[in-house]
Amino acid sequence: MTARRIRPSLYVSVDIEADGPIPGPYSMLSLGAAVAGRHDADGFTPADPGELTFYRELRPTGEEFVPEALAVSGLDRERLVAEGAEPAVALAEFCSWVRSVGGGAQPVMCGYPASYDWTFLYWYLIRFTGSSPFGHSGCLDMKTLYATKAGVPLRAVAKGTMPRHLLPRRPHTHHALDDAIEQAELLADLMAWPGPGSPP
Structure with a gap:
């Protein structure tokens, strides 16, 4: 019996x-993405x-906002009301970008944690x-990936x-593209890590 061919996955850090x-x-104000790597039957191959990469700043879809949430990114909401990309245009461009970088692989969104960004x-x-x-x-949620490899409860996981050798060299800036690139580094390190007790 012939084994079923496994279609590769393309990991996209978002x-x-x-x-x-x-x-x-509430509104998504910016979207950053970076190709993190490709995973096939031979294993994971990290990308630069x-x-x-992909980045867009979006026009808010409503009037409501939480000042504390807005302060995290430092984005100017009034500027985005006037100058942000229409969400339908930005998301269509994002889909086209994902298709263009896929190379026949199935795209997988990855994040740290994935739950908020995926939602x-x-x-x-x-x-x-x-x-x-x-x-x-x-x-793919990187916190879950780490918890599974490290053998620790999910709620015990924090960067x-x-x-230390798993952590990205780039800073976490709360700029969507910077952080997508930083997370792509973390994914590559986690995928290569055999688990606790291995040399750095």
């Missing part, structure tokens, strides 16, 4: 900045995370494009508890 905790009442990204994709290049479940 980070979003938003002005509140959930999509709908700064090479294939906004998937909601925006379905609302403004009607579909998702990642399907309905094509996301400060990880071995």
Whole structure:
């Protein structure tokens, strides 16, 4: 019996900045993405995370916002009302970009943690494009990946508890593209890490 051919996955690190905790009442203000690597039957091959990237700042979809959430990114909401990309245009461009970098692989969104960014990204994709290049479940949470490899409870995971050699060299700036690139570095390190007790 012939083994079923495994279709490769393309890992796309995604980070979003938003002005509140959930999509709908609140808005995604920026979207950054970076190709982190490709995973096939032979294993994971990291990419240069700064090479294939995407970034857009979006017009808010409503009036509500949480000042503390807005302050995290430092984005000027009034400027985005006037100058931000229309969400339907930005998300269509994002889908085209994902297809262009895929090379026949199945795209997988990855984030740290994925839950917040995936919630906004998937909601925006379905609302403004009607579909998702990642399907309905094509996301990988790096906190879960670390917890599984390290053998620790998920709620015990924080970057400060990880071995230093796994952490990205780039800073976490709360700029969506910077952070997507930083997360792509973290994914590559996690994928290569055999687990606790291994040399750095």
